[in-house]
Amino acid sequence: MTDILADTVPRQQPAAALTPGIHMTDAANKRLKARYAAERRFKLIGLAAILFSLAALVILLTTIASNGFTAFQQTHIRLDLQLSAEQIAPVGTTDVRQIMQGNYGAVILAALQKKFPEVQSRGERRRLQALVSAGAESQVGRMVAADPSLIGQSLSIWLPTSSDIDMFVKKQVDTTVPEEQRRVNDAQVRWIDSLKASGDLELRFNTRFFTGADSREPELVGIWGGVVGSFYTLLVTLLVAFPLGIMAAIYLEEFAPKNRWTETIEVNINNLAAVPSIVYGLLGLAVFIGFFGMPRSAPFVGGLVLALMSLPVIIIASRAALRAVPPSIRQAALGLGASPLQVVLHHVLPLAMPGILTGTIIAMAHALGETAPLLMIGMVAFIVDIPATPVDAATVLPVQIFMWADSSERGFVEKTSAAIIVLLVFLLLMNLAAILLRKKFERRW
Amino acid sequence: MSLSLLVVVLLGLTILGYYLGKSRSLALAGGKIRGLHSLPMFYGWYVVLWCGIPTLLLFGVWIAMEDWVVRSMVISELPEAIRSLPADRLGLVISDIRNLAYGNIPLDKADPAIRPVVDHYISLRQTGTAAVWVVCLCLGIAGLLYGRSRISTEFRARNRVENAANILLIISSTIAVLTTIGIVLSLVFEALRFFASVNPFEFVFGLTWSPQTAIRADQVGSSGAFGAVPLFVGTLLIAAIAMLVAVPIGLMAAVYMAEYSGPKVRAWTKPALEVLAGIPTVVYGFFAALTVAPFIRNAGESIGLEVASQSALAAGLVMGIMIIPFVSSLSDDVINAVPQSLRDGSYGLGATKSETIKRVILPAALPGIAASVILAFSRALGETMIVVMAAGLAANITANPLAAVTTVTVHIASLLVGDQEFDSPKTLAAFALGLVLFIVTLSLNIVALRIVKKYREQYD
Numbered sequence: 039m040t041d042i043l044a045d046t047v048p049r050q051q052p053a054a055a056l057t058p059g060i061h062m063t064d065a066a067n068k069r070l071k072a073r074y075a076a077e078r079r080f081k082l083i084g085l086a087a088i089l090f091s092l093a094a095l096v097i098l099l100t101t102i103a104s105n106g107f108t109a110f111q112q113t114h115i116r117l118d119l120q121l122s123a124e125q126i127a128p129v130g131t132t133d134v135r136q137i138m139q140g141n142y143g144a145v146i147l148a149a150l151q152k153k154f155p156e157v158q159s160r161g162e163r164r165r166l167q168a169l170v171s172a173g174a175e176s177q178v179g180r181m182v183a184a185d186p187s188l189i190g191q192s193l194s195i196w197l198p199t200s201s202d203i204d205m206f207v208k209k210q211v212d213t214t215v216p217e218e219q220r221r222v223n224d225a226q227v228r229w230i231d232s233l234k235a236s237g238d239l240e241l242r243f244n245t246r247f248f249t250g251a252d253s254r255e256p257e258l259v260g261i262w263g264g265v266v267g268s269f270y271t272l273l274v275t276l277l278v279a280f281p282l283g284i285m286a287a288i289y290l291e292e293f294a295p296k297n298r299w300t301e302t303i304e305v306n307i308n309n310l311a312a313v314p315s316i317v318y319g320l321l322g323l324a325v326f327i328g329f330f331g332m333p334r335s336a337p338f339v340g341g342l343v344l345a346l347m348s349l350p351v352i353i354i355a356s357r358a359a360l361r362a363v364p365p366s367i368r369q370a371a372l373g374l375g376a377s378p379l380q381v382v383l384h385h386v387l388p389l390a391m392p393g394i395l396t397g398t399i400i401a402m403a404h405a406l407g408e409t410a411p412l413l414m415i416g417m418v419a420f421i422v423d424i425p426a427t428p429v430d431a432a433t434v435l436p437v438q439i440f441m442w443a444d445s446s447e448r449g450f451v452e453k454t455s456a457a458i459i460v461l462l463v464f465l466l467l468m469n470l471a472a473i474l475l476r477k478k479f480e481r482r483w
Numbered sequence: 484m485s486l487s488l489l490v491v492v493l494l495g496l497t498i499l500g501y502y503l504g505k506s507r508s509l510a511l512a513g514g515k516i517r518g519l520h521s522l523p524m525f526y527g528w529y530v531v532l533w534c535g536i537p538t539l540l541l542f543g544v545w546i547a548m549e550d551w552v553v554r555s556m557v558i559s560e561l562p563e564a565i566r567s568l569p570a571d572r573l574g575l576v577i578s579d580i581r582n583l584a585y586g587n588i589p590l591d592k593a594d595p596a597i598r599p600v601v602d603h604y605i606s607l608r609q610t611g612t613a614a615v616w617v618v619c620l621c622l623g624i625a626g627l628l629y630g631r632s633r634i635s636t637e638f639r640a641r642n643r644v645e646n647a648a649n650i651l652l653i654i655s656s657t658i659a660v661l662t663t664i665g666i667v668l669s670l671v672f673e674a675l676r677f678f679a680s681v682n683p684f685e686f687v688f689g690l691t692w693s694p695q696t697a698i699r700a701d702q703v704g705s706s707g708a709f710g711a712v713p714l715f716v717g718t719l720l721i722a723a724i725a726m727l728v729a730v731p732i733g734l735m736a737a738v739y740m741a742e743y744s745g746p747k748v749r750a751w752t753k754p755a756l757e758v759l760a761g762i763p764t765v766v767y768g769f770f771a772a773l774t775v776a777p778f779i780r781n782a783g784e785s786i787g788l789e790v791a792s793q794s795a796l797a798a799g800l801v802m803g804i805m806i807i808p809f810v811s812s813l814s815d816d817v818i819n820a821v822p823q824s825l826r827d828g829s830y831g832l833g834a835t836k837s838e839t840i841k842r843v844i845l846p847a848a849l850p851g852i853a854a855s856v857i858l859a860f861s862r863a864l865g866e867t868m869i870v871v872m873a874a875g876l877a878a879n880i881t882a883n884p885l886a887a888v889t890t891v892t893v894h895i896a897s898l899l900v901g902d903q904e905f906d907s908p909k910t911l912a913a914f915a916l917g918l919v920l921f922i923v924t925l926s927l928n929i930v931a932l933r934i935v936k937k938y939r940e941q942y943d
Contacts, residue, residue: 314920
């Protein structure tokens with residue numbers, strides 16, 4: 039095409055070089071320069087916008103990660119406990135409850151004093167005892183109760199230190215301030231150093247953080263309670279929202295006549311997707327707890343609220359997946375004598391399933407991170423037990439994060455960040471699953 | 484005999500019904516499927532419907548009614564002195580009785596006056612459970628037999644089963660409408676109860692918000708002030724800061740991704756931005772409170788500004804970052820929907836890329852961009868966790884981004900977290916605030932959808 043033009047149309051003479059046109063004047067060149075400069079500026083602003091967003095993301099993630107990774111290790115202290123019968127079970131009892139109530143504080147203090155015989159005064163003894171976590175007594179108590187044959191023997195055991203000591207060892211507190219403003223005084227620093235030198239004090243993997251539940255002491259908290267609560271909540275959400283969402287999508291996409299009623303439903307679904315999540319919390323509080331009298335703080339109720347919240351998202355995603363199945367599939371099935379329901383259940387739905395599952399996983403990931411509606415229905419309770427059923431009082435991972443973030447102790451900052459890391463890992467896994475599902479099964483017709 | 488065991492038994496009965504229906508249809512047809520109107524499976528399902536649905540309904544009604552029935556029967560049993568107590572005290576007595584009956588409180592601690600009532604309560608529940616066992620089982624078996632008796636070779640089982648399935652589909656599609664109705668009704672009813680004690684005019688236009696109501700009526704400041712204007716102002720201030728961050732950055736990011744970046748860069752940046760949208764808001768709240776607020780405070784103090792430790796700027800800034808992906812991904816779609824011919828025309832006239840974007844593409848995409856901005860604004864208004872964690876409770880009327888303000892959502896959350904009686908004005912105020920929030924976000928959403936709908940097919 040261009041060749042023909044070049045042959046037939048006579049080439050322009052280089053007349054422009056002789057008589058400079060309006061586009062070659064100095065003013066025009068200046069204008070052109072300015073316009074190109076504006077072009078570069080504009081492009082740079084766009085790049086800056088993207089870089090700003092990415093920088094925000096990186097700063098957010100690195101802040102959380104650098105604050106949180108230390109929580110996966112906890113300072114522990116090794117003590118040789120003398121589990122003498124007179125301090126634990128003076129009457130020679132084997133009753134578990136009485137064994138639990140034994141004087142383990144004295145046992146631990148005795149073990150500490152054996153390491154530091156020079157400690158005599160009352161105040162110093164108290165500070166020495168403050169090295170070990172307040173929860174260590176009940177930990178030893180549970181151990182002995184589980185195995186009463188330990189009574190009368192000596193036991194070498196790693197116990198968690200108190201949060202103040204933990205923070206000091208991890209260098210997360212300012213050690214340069216004068217002694218009276220510090221939570222760890224000079225004597226304790228000496229003890230820590232000598233324990234470190236003898237290998238009796240070290241950072242060990244924090245198992246309790248992954249197996250325990252909430253606590254008032256930052257060194258004793260665990261996320262397992264929140265994880266189990268989140269699991270039950272999401273299970274209820276999935277069991278309610280997934281079938282309902284698919285059925286609603288099938289009806290609206292495949293069977294519904296186009297009339298005012300179905301249009302109302304569609305507008306409704308679109309609007310529900312934009313309702314703030316806290317409003318769903320109010321709905322749950324007024325309807326599920328106020329009207330139906332369901333228990334507060336239960337994952338079951340939380341799951342129902344989150345199901346109502348994620349239902350519109352699932353319906354919209356499922357409809358899009360159903361719509362992507364070409365009509366020829368339906369016509370072929372109808373032509374072979376399948377009933378409309380058989381067409382959908384045997385042919386359209388299986389083909390749309392990857393898309394539906396992807397949408398559902400993403401909706402579940404959102405539900406996993408949701409906090410506000412669960413605050414409304416009382417899941418923001420201090421619960422030290424791992425919930426055993428979906429109707430037990432429980433909390434969920436994001437609410438646990440919120441509660442720890444509200445606590446003022448320094449030790450909770452790293453625990454909060456660590457819990458966030460765990461939550462983000464779960465979200466990442468779910469999103470990865472959605473992406474893989476899409477990549478593997480996505481079909482284009 | 485517990486109710487969960489009953490559920491298992493009924494489930495077994497329906498499964499039995501399925502096989503009975505299937506085998507009967509085959510027996511009637513002499514083992515040849517050809518002789519039947521429908522596949523044997525449908526006859527099985529037909530029996531399942533007759534067996535399962537009536538019992539399920541009855542069981543559901545019983546679960547819903549049991550508490551109320553037993554309660555009213557127990558109340559009629561109580562001594563006159565207790566029965567004439569006000570409703571809330573009576574409720575306490577009933578819950579005591581219930582705890583005694585379930586063994587949560589040891590029986591020997593019971594008040595001798597209500598001891599016979601507790602026994603009566605226990606026996607009532609036992610009778611009720613036994614009755615529901617008998618009735619459900621009878622109904623299930625009767626349904627099974629009836630469904631089975633209707634089977635014949637001519638019977639159009641598939642049509643019946645498909646009709647039932649269709650009804651199920653219709654019911655599930657109305658859940659969305661029921662949710663909306665539930666939201667509206669619960670908000671409106673609780674808000675009306677609130678407005679019975681607080682003047683709605685004062686709520687909407689009052690300038691002081693201090694919801695602490697006193698325990699005794701004669702206490703100083705016993706009437707809480709419920710003027711919500713400080714909350715509205717705070718909400719708008721924080722949302723405005725968020726939009727100032729999110730709209731330019733989100734829009735420019737969308738423009739860059741749609742018009743400048745190559746497909747490789749785009750394949751990485753778009754998901755990376757969407758990660759920002761996937762991070763839970765509680766994480767943003769923690770980030771705002773832990774990192775951004777102290778940073779802004781220190782930065783402000785180093786240049787001699789007085790910054791509140793929970794400033795509107797910190798909350799708004801972080802909320803803006805959270806909203807960037809909403810603006811950018813919606814705008815990106817809209818910009819990509821502008822036809823290539825418009826770009827080509829502009830380039831043909833000698834315009835540079837940025838001139839084309841500014842003079843041609845953005846004006847053409849304006850309705851969609853406006854809709855995305857409105858949606859993002861509505862999300863900023865309804866965002867809860869960031870402001871709960873980073874904005875605090877101080878109800879100030881100010882336009883100073885460095886001062887502490889509070890929002891509607893913060894107060895909804897703080898009024899309802901913890902144990903409160905369900906009908907004090909303090910608790911009900913949360914529902915009135917929720918109603919305002921719902922109405923505003925819904926209207927914004929409707930406006931945005933309208934805009935999109937009206938201008939969508941302009942180029943098709």
